Amino acid sequence: MTDRGSSAEQRLRATGTAYVRATVVRAQPPTSALPGDSAVVLADGTIDGFVGGQCASGSVRVAALTALRDREPMLLRILPDSSSPFPDVPGAHLVVNPCLSGGAIEVFLEPQLPAPAVRVVGGSPIARAVRQIAPLVGLELADEDGGRAATAVVIATHGGDEAATIRAAVADGAGYVGLVASQRRGAAVLAETGLTETELTRVHSPAGLAIGARSAPEIALAIVGEIVRELRTGGLDVPAGEPAPVRQAVDPVCGMTVVVGADTPRLSVGDEEFFFCGPGCRDRYAAKVGA
Template sequence: MNLLTRADQLREGRTPFVLATVVRAERPTSAKAGDRALVLPDGTIEGFVGGTCAESTVRLQGLRLLETGESTLLRITPDDDGPDARPGAEGLLTVANPCLSGGTLEIFLEAMIPAPLVFVYGEAPVARALTEVADAIGWHGFLAPSAETPIPLDAGAVVVASHGRDEAEILTAAVKAGIPYVALVASRKRAAAVLAELSLTEAEQSAIHAPAGLDIGARTAAEIALSVLAEVIAARPRQTAPPPGQVMLPLIEKPAAVTIAKDPVCDMDVAVVPDALHYQHEGVVYYFCGTGCRRAFADNPARYLLRWTPDHSGQL
C-alpha cells in the first residue's frame, strides 16, 4: 500500500502518527532523500528511513513528538562525543548515533495529531452553530444523529444542546467515559434541575459545565457556541513534555507509557516496544539500537556488563 494512502487511512480513523521524511542524506547511508516512514503510537514503523540504528532513533523521537504534538527536523550523525540528543539551531534536534557507518541523515518528523473532537447532541440552532464554529477554529465538530450514537473515547468535549431531549442519558454517558469537558446548554434554573435528576455523585455532577460557556453576554446561537468553545479551550489541559525516561502515548490511542532502556553497547536510548531489537541474557532482557550492537553484546556480554549500572537497567 502507498504510504501516503496509509497516512490518509490513519487520519480518517483519528489515529495519531508521525510522518518521517528523509530530506537530506550524506553518504554512506542506506536511505536517500524522499524516503518516508510512519511512526505509530505503539512504536511500529511502516516504511523506510534507514537501517535499524536510524530507525531506532526515529522511533524514539517520533514517540516523543506524539506526546507534545510538535514537529522537528532530526539530524542523525556519527559523533565521538556521545549519543545524547541535543538541540541544535531552532527547530533542529541533533542525535549522535555511533551506529551510523559514517553518514548523516536529516529527517523531518511531522506529528499528525487528529483535530480535537467536539461531540454535539441536539437539533437546536446552538448545536449546529457549535459544529460550525468548532470547524472554523481547526477543531472537528460532530453533530450526533441520535442519542444512540456512541461517544468517541477521544472526544475532547461533549456538549448537549437538545432542549430537554435525552439530556440525562448523554451527560451521564459522557461523565462515565471520562470526557475532559462535558456541558449542558440551558438556563441556570433548568441546568440545576437537570443535574439534580442525574444518577451521579456530587463530584461527577460538578464535572458538568451547566450552563455551558463563559459569560460573555452571548445572545445569538453563534455567540453562545463561541462562549462554549472558549470555555472548552480554557479548560483543556496543557500539553507538556513527558517525564525523563518515559514517552507518554496520546490518550486518543490509550493511556500508556513506553519505557526507555539504554543500549549496553553504545549507551543510546531505545524505546521498549514490541518490535525493538533485544537479547535475553541470564534472565534479563537488554535492548539495542541496531543489529550491530546486539551482535556485539551476544558475542561477549561480560565485556559490556562490567560497566553496567542500575541507572542503565531499563527504566530511567
C-alpha cells in the same frame, strides 16, 4: 522525495490516534535516507515508512516517543560520531549513533494530536447549527452513539432525560459538557444529575458565551466560541488515548537506547536477554560472549 506515510496518516486521523510524523530534511551520503523520506511513529514505537536504515530508525523511534510525550516538535540530528562535519543547527536534539554506516541525517519530528471532537446530542435547530459551525474552527464531529472519545459534548435536545445524558458525557471523560437550557431549567436538570461539585465544573449551563445571542445560529456560535475559549485558555484537553507501555533497553555494544518491539534484534545469554539497535551489534556481542 517520498510520501510513504500519507495513507497511514489518513487512517490514524480517522480514528483520532496520536502519532508523530517524521520527515528527513537533510541527509549526508552515504546514508540511505533522502530528504523528503518520511514515516509515522505510533505511541508503541511502531514505524510505518522509511527514514533510514535500522540504526537510524531506532534513533528516530526513541526521539519520536519523547516528542509525542512532550507534545512538542523536535529536530533530530543523527551523527555517526561527535566530530562529524555536519553543519550544526541551534536547538536541534543531537544523537551520536556509532552504528551508522557513515553519513548523517536530520529528521523533523512533528507530533500529530487528534483534533478536538465535539459530540452534539439532539436534532434541534441549535444542534444543527453547532454541527455546521464547529468544523469551521477545526473541531471534528463525533458520532452521537459513541466511537471516538469526545472533547466536548453539546446537549441540545430541549427535553428528554438530559440529566442521564450529562452523566454519561462526564463519565466518558468529556472536558466540556454544554446544556442548552434556560438558567432556571438548567439548574433543575443539574440538580438531578447527582454529580459532585468537581464534576459539575465541566458542565456549562446555559451553554455558550454571553453575547446576547437570540437566533439558533447565534446561540450555536456562542457555544462553539465557549468551547474554543476552553481549549485555548481554560485548560480543556484533547483526549489522545493512553499510550501503550513502551519498554526500552540499552544496546550493550554501542550504548544506544532502543525501543523493544517484535522486530528488535535480541540475544539470549543464559537467563538474560539483550536487545540491540541492529543485527551488527547483536552479532558482535554474540561473538564476544560465544553465543
